[in-house]
Amino acid sequence: MTRKLAYMGLICAAALILSYIESLIPFFAGIPGMKLGLPNAAVVTVLYLYSWKEAALVNLVRILATGFLFGNMFSIAYSAAGALLSLLCMALMKQTDRFSPAGVSIVGGVAHNAGQVIVAAAVVENAKVGYYFLPLAIAGVVTGALIGAVSGLLIPRLRFLTGESA
Helix, strand or coil: CHHHHHHHHHHHHHHHHHHHHHHHCCCCCCCCCCCCCCCHHHHHHHHHHCCHHHHHHHHHHHHHHHHHHHCCHHHHHHHHHHHHHHHHHHHHHHHCCCCCHHHHHHHHHHHHHHHHHHHHHHHHCCHHHHHHHHHHHHHHHHHHHHHHHHHHHHHHHCHHHHCCCC
């Protein structure tokens, strides 16, 4: 248990570092809120190494720490909505055992963007922000595939974290 807690702390720290790195990358494609999703590599990896519960914990710690350090309450709300929907969809996809980490991550990227658009529509009280969803979904597919590929490489290399053999 202590070993698992220590690894979870390291993974949370890695997710926080990836969030910070992502904030330094000037990535603006004309769509507000579009990001690369680097911290999702930690979440997808934890989802495969442990379970959705541990992945939810990593997501929660990362969102709160990143929000308080680099953002505000709105950034926490947007991230939390996206992360909740994303994790739900990724956990369901993983449970089927039909998708690779890249496939699961793609679904997570698109779902994350959907969650953020839903919150944005509620905040501005205008459903027209839904027009942003298509370009965000395309970005979610591309970045989800890349993040999922990275996670697919990490998972077998980090399998020792769970105490299982490869």
